[in-house]
Amino acid sequence: MIFKMSTAQAHCDIPCKIYDPMIAQVAALSVARLVDLLLEIESGEASIESQNEFTRLVQEKEVQARNVKSEVNIIWGDYFKSPQIEQHPGVHDLVHSIMMCGSKCKQGVDKAEATRLVELVNDFADMFWQTKGVATKRVIAPYPPALAIVQPILADA
Amino acid sequence: MLPTIKAGDVVFVKHEDQLRTGDIVVLNHPAVGMVVKRVKTILEEYLYLIGDNKRLDSSTCHVPLPMSLAEGRVFAVYRFPFCIRLLPAIAD
Numbered sequence: 001m002i003f004k005m006s007t008a009q010a011h012c013d014i015p016c017k018i019y020d021p022m023i024a025q026v027a028a029l030s031v032a033r034l035v036d037l038l039l040e041i042e043s044g045e046a047s048i049e050s051q052n053e054f055t056r057l058v059q060e061k062e063v064q065a066r067n068v069k070s071e072v073n074i075i076w077g078d079y080f081k082s083p084q085i086e087q088h089p090g091v092h093d094l095v096h097s098i099m100m101c102g103s104k105c106k107q108g109v110d111k112a113e114a115t116r117l118v119e120l121v122n123d124f125a126d127m128f129w130q131t132k133g134v135a136t137k138r139v140i141a142p143y144p145p146a147l148a149i150v151q152p153i154l155a156d157a
Numbered sequence: 158m159l160p161t162i163k164a165g166d167v168v169f170v171k172h173e174d175q176l177r178t179g180d181i182v183v184l185n186h187p188a189v190g191m192v193v194k195r196v197k198t199i200l201e202e203y204l205y206l207i208g209d210n211k212r213l214d215s216s217t218c219h220v221p222l223p224m225s226l227a228e229g230r231v232f233a234v235y236r237f238p239f240c241i242r243l244l245p246a247i248a249d
Binding site for chain 2: 007008010077082
Protein backbone atom coordinates (compact mmCIF):
# COMPACT_ATOMS: atom_id res chain seq x y z
CA MET A 1 0.00 0.00 0.00
CA ILE A 2 1.39 3.41 -0.96
CA PHE A 3 0.51 6.63 0.87
CA LYS A 4 0.59 9.85 -1.08
CA MET A 5 -0.14 13.33 0.30
CA SER A 6 -1.57 16.10 -1.87
CA THR A 7 -3.95 19.04 -1.51
CA ALA A 8 -7.49 18.95 -2.83
CA GLN A 9 -9.82 21.92 -2.89
CA ALA A 10 -13.58 22.16 -2.72
CA HIS A 11 -13.36 24.74 -5.53
CA CYS A 12 -16.45 26.80 -4.90
CA ASP A 13 -16.03 29.69 -7.32
CA ILE A 14 -19.50 31.11 -7.66
CA PRO A 15 -20.63 32.76 -4.43
CA CYS A 16 -24.38 33.05 -3.90
CA LYS A 17 -25.13 32.03 -7.50
CA ILE A 18 -25.64 35.62 -8.61
CA TYR A 19 -26.29 35.77 -12.34
CA ASP A 20 -28.40 38.31 -14.16
CA PRO A 21 -28.63 38.85 -17.92
CA MET A 22 -29.58 42.49 -17.34
CA ILE A 23 -25.91 43.50 -17.59
CA ALA A 24 -25.78 42.05 -21.11
CA GLN A 25 -29.11 43.66 -21.96
CA VAL A 26 -27.94 47.12 -20.89
CA ALA A 27 -24.75 46.63 -22.90
CA ALA A 28 -26.78 45.61 -25.99
CA LEU A 29 -29.03 48.66 -25.57
CA SER A 30 -25.88 50.79 -25.31
CA VAL A 31 -24.63 49.38 -28.61
CA ALA A 32 -27.95 50.32 -30.23
CA ARG A 33 -27.80 53.82 -28.77
CA LEU A 34 -24.20 54.32 -29.88
CA VAL A 35 -25.07 53.21 -33.42
CA ASP A 36 -27.86 55.81 -33.45
CA LEU A 37 -25.45 58.51 -32.29
CA LEU A 38 -22.89 57.51 -34.92
CA LEU A 39 -25.52 57.67 -37.65
CA GLU A 40 -26.50 61.15 -36.47
CA ILE A 41 -23.02 62.49 -37.12
CA GLU A 42 -22.87 64.37 -40.39
CA SER A 43 -20.77 62.26 -42.73
CA GLY A 44 -19.08 65.27 -44.35
CA GLU A 45 -18.17 66.92 -41.06
CA ALA A 46 -14.46 66.58 -40.25
CA SER A 47 -13.81 69.09 -37.47
CA ILE A 48 -11.53 68.09 -34.64
CA GLU A 49 -14.52 68.02 -32.27
CA SER A 50 -16.49 65.86 -34.65
CA GLN A 51 -13.62 63.43 -35.10
CA ASN A 52 -13.14 63.28 -31.37
CA GLU A 53 -16.80 62.47 -30.78
CA PHE A 54 -16.78 59.92 -33.59
CA THR A 55 -13.73 58.19 -32.15
CA ARG A 56 -15.21 58.07 -28.68
CA LEU A 57 -18.50 56.63 -29.94
CA VAL A 58 -16.77 53.92 -31.98
CA GLN A 59 -14.51 53.07 -29.07
CA GLU A 60 -17.41 52.81 -26.66
CA LYS A 61 -19.44 50.73 -29.12
CA GLU A 62 -16.50 48.33 -29.24
CA VAL A 63 -16.42 48.11 -25.44
CA GLN A 64 -20.17 47.61 -25.05
CA ALA A 65 -20.37 44.93 -27.76
CA ARG A 66 -17.51 43.15 -26.04
CA ASN A 67 -19.40 43.41 -22.74
CA VAL A 68 -22.44 41.77 -24.32
CA LYS A 69 -20.33 38.85 -25.50
CA SER A 70 -18.49 38.53 -22.22
CA GLU A 71 -21.58 38.64 -19.99
CA VAL A 72 -23.51 36.17 -22.13
CA ASN A 73 -20.48 33.88 -22.20
CA ILE A 74 -20.24 33.88 -18.41
CA ILE A 75 -23.89 32.94 -17.91
CA TRP A 76 -23.77 30.36 -20.69
CA GLY A 77 -20.47 28.86 -19.57
CA ASP A 78 -20.85 28.98 -15.79
CA TYR A 79 -24.59 28.92 -15.10
CA PHE A 80 -26.01 26.76 -17.88
CA LYS A 81 -25.31 23.17 -16.90
CA SER A 82 -26.94 19.90 -17.90
CA PRO A 83 -30.40 20.59 -16.36
CA GLN A 84 -30.66 24.02 -17.99
CA ILE A 85 -29.33 22.79 -21.33
CA GLU A 86 -31.81 19.91 -21.32
CA GLN A 87 -34.56 22.45 -20.71
CA HIS A 88 -33.26 24.72 -23.49
CA PRO A 89 -31.25 22.70 -26.03
CA GLY A 90 -31.25 25.71 -28.34
CA VAL A 91 -29.10 27.77 -25.98
CA HIS A 92 -25.86 26.91 -27.80
CA ASP A 93 -27.17 28.15 -31.15
CA LEU A 94 -28.59 31.26 -29.51
CA VAL A 95 -25.31 32.10 -27.78
CA HIS A 96 -23.43 31.53 -31.04
CA SER A 97 -25.84 33.91 -32.80
CA ILE A 98 -25.21 36.52 -30.10
CA MET A 99 -21.44 36.15 -30.56
CA MET A 100 -21.76 36.57 -34.33
CA CYS A 101 -24.15 39.50 -34.07
CA GLY A 102 -21.95 41.15 -31.43
CA SER A 103 -19.01 40.93 -33.81
CA LYS A 104 -21.06 42.42 -36.65
CA CYS A 105 -22.01 45.33 -34.40
CA LYS A 106 -18.31 45.88 -33.69
CA GLN A 107 -17.43 45.74 -37.38
CA GLY A 108 -20.10 48.07 -38.71
CA VAL A 109 -22.59 50.82 -37.94
CA ASP A 110 -25.80 49.02 -38.75
CA LYS A 111 -29.00 49.89 -36.92
CA ALA A 112 -30.65 46.61 -37.94
CA GLU A 113 -27.80 44.54 -36.51
CA ALA A 114 -27.82 46.51 -33.26
CA THR A 115 -31.58 46.01 -32.89
CA ARG A 116 -31.12 42.33 -33.64
CA LEU A 117 -28.46 42.10 -30.94
CA VAL A 118 -30.90 43.52 -28.38
CA GLU A 119 -33.54 40.99 -29.47
CA LEU A 120 -31.15 38.06 -29.30
CA VAL A 121 -30.01 39.05 -25.81
CA ASN A 122 -33.69 39.42 -24.87
CA ASP A 123 -34.26 35.84 -26.02
CA PHE A 124 -31.29 34.75 -23.91
CA ALA A 125 -32.67 36.62 -20.89
CA ASP A 126 -36.05 34.99 -21.40
CA MET A 127 -34.39 31.58 -21.55
CA PHE A 128 -32.35 32.32 -18.43
CA TRP A 129 -35.37 33.36 -16.36
CA GLN A 130 -37.33 30.33 -17.53
CA THR A 131 -34.64 28.08 -16.08
CA LYS A 132 -35.25 29.78 -12.76
CA GLY A 133 -39.02 29.41 -13.04
CA VAL A 134 -39.43 33.19 -13.19
CA ALA A 135 -42.00 34.63 -15.61
CA THR A 136 -40.97 37.54 -17.81
CA LYS A 137 -42.59 40.47 -19.55
CA ARG A 138 -41.54 42.73 -22.40
CA VAL A 139 -41.35 46.42 -21.57
CA ILE A 140 -40.05 49.47 -23.38
CA ALA A 141 -36.73 50.70 -22.03
CA PRO A 142 -37.29 54.16 -20.52
CA TYR A 143 -34.30 55.65 -22.35
CA PRO A 144 -33.18 55.97 -25.96
CA PRO A 145 -33.43 54.07 -28.22
CA ALA A 146 -36.57 52.92 -26.35
CA LEU A 147 -36.36 49.34 -27.56
CA ALA A 148 -38.27 46.44 -26.01
CA ILE A 149 -36.48 44.54 -23.26
CA VAL A 150 -37.34 41.36 -21.38
CA GLN A 151 -37.63 41.76 -17.65
CA PRO A 152 -38.33 39.20 -14.93
CA ILE A 153 -41.55 39.52 -12.97
CA LEU A 154 -40.16 39.45 -9.44
CA ALA A 155 -41.86 39.33 -6.05
CA ASP A 156 -42.46 42.61 -4.24
CA ALA A 157 -39.98 43.32 -1.47
CA MET B 158 -17.88 21.01 0.90
CA LEU B 159 -19.19 22.36 4.17
CA PRO B 160 -20.52 21.02 6.43
CA THR B 161 -19.00 17.62 5.57
CA ILE B 162 -15.46 18.82 4.93
CA LYS B 163 -13.97 22.17 5.83
CA ALA B 164 -10.72 23.85 4.82
CA GLY B 165 -7.76 22.19 6.54
CA ASP B 166 -9.40 18.84 7.02
CA VAL B 167 -7.35 15.83 6.00
CA VAL B 168 -9.23 13.39 3.83
CA PHE B 169 -8.23 9.78 3.33
CA VAL B 170 -8.80 8.43 -0.13
CA LYS B 171 -8.99 4.87 -1.31
CA HIS B 172 -8.93 3.94 -4.96
CA GLU B 173 -12.19 2.29 -5.92
CA ASP B 174 -12.95 0.59 -9.19
CA GLN B 175 -16.64 1.11 -8.63
CA LEU B 176 -17.79 4.58 -7.54
CA ARG B 177 -21.40 5.17 -6.56
CA THR B 178 -23.81 8.07 -6.45
CA GLY B 179 -23.39 9.83 -3.12
CA ASP B 180 -19.72 8.97 -2.72
CA ILE B 181 -17.34 11.79 -1.89
CA VAL B 182 -14.44 11.62 -4.32
CA VAL B 183 -11.14 13.34 -4.97
CA LEU B 184 -10.79 14.01 -8.66
CA ASN B 185 -7.86 15.39 -10.62
CA HIS B 186 -9.65 18.06 -12.63
CA PRO B 187 -7.76 19.06 -15.81
CA ALA B 188 -8.42 22.77 -15.25
CA VAL B 189 -8.27 23.30 -11.49
CA GLY B 190 -6.34 20.33 -10.13
CA MET B 191 -7.42 18.15 -7.23
CA VAL B 192 -11.00 18.77 -6.15
CA VAL B 193 -13.10 17.05 -3.54
CA LYS B 194 -16.78 16.77 -4.38
CA ARG B 195 -19.76 14.47 -4.01
CA VAL B 196 -20.91 12.30 -6.91
CA LYS B 197 -24.37 13.43 -7.93
CA THR B 198 -24.89 11.22 -10.96
CA ILE B 199 -22.99 8.60 -12.91
CA LEU B 200 -23.79 8.28 -16.58
CA GLU B 201 -21.81 5.64 -18.43
CA GLU B 202 -18.15 6.53 -17.79
CA TYR B 203 -18.81 10.09 -16.64
CA LEU B 204 -19.28 11.58 -13.19
CA TYR B 205 -21.43 14.60 -12.42
CA LEU B 206 -20.29 16.25 -9.21
CA ILE B 207 -21.95 18.48 -6.66
CA GLY B 208 -20.80 20.30 -3.54
CA ASP B 209 -22.36 19.80 -0.13
CA ASN B 210 -22.46 23.55 0.51
CA LYS B 211 -25.76 24.58 -1.03
CA ARG B 212 -24.90 28.28 -0.93
CA LEU B 213 -22.02 27.90 -3.36
CA ASP B 214 -21.53 26.42 -6.76
CA SER B 215 -18.53 25.48 -8.83
CA SER B 216 -17.69 25.26 -12.50
CA THR B 217 -16.50 21.72 -11.75
CA CYS B 218 -20.05 20.69 -10.86
CA HIS B 219 -22.91 19.51 -13.07
CA VAL B 220 -20.62 18.86 -16.03
CA PRO B 221 -19.55 15.41 -17.26
CA LEU B 222 -16.08 14.46 -16.04
CA PRO B 223 -14.43 11.20 -17.07
CA MET B 224 -14.48 8.68 -14.26
CA SER B 225 -10.83 7.95 -15.01
CA LEU B 226 -9.93 11.34 -13.45
CA ALA B 227 -11.13 10.18 -10.03
CA GLU B 228 -8.31 9.45 -7.60
CA GLY B 229 -10.64 7.54 -5.33
CA ARG B 230 -13.34 7.66 -2.68
CA VAL B 231 -12.98 9.60 0.55
CA PHE B 232 -13.43 7.05 3.33
CA ALA B 233 -12.39 9.13 6.34
CA VAL B 234 -11.99 12.76 7.37
CA TYR B 235 -9.61 13.95 10.07
CA ARG B 236 -10.20 17.33 11.68
CA PHE B 237 -7.64 18.82 14.02
CA PRO B 238 -7.15 18.02 16.85
CA PHE B 239 -9.17 14.96 17.86
CA CYS B 240 -11.97 14.33 15.38
CA ILE B 241 -11.90 11.56 12.84
CA ARG B 242 -14.98 10.42 10.97
CA LEU B 243 -15.36 7.37 8.81
CA LEU B 244 -17.44 7.70 5.67
CA PRO B 245 -18.75 4.25 4.81
CA ALA B 246 -19.19 3.23 1.21
CA ILE B 247 -22.66 3.80 -0.16
CA ALA B 248 -24.53 0.52 -0.30
CA ASP B 249 -25.94 -0.72 -3.59
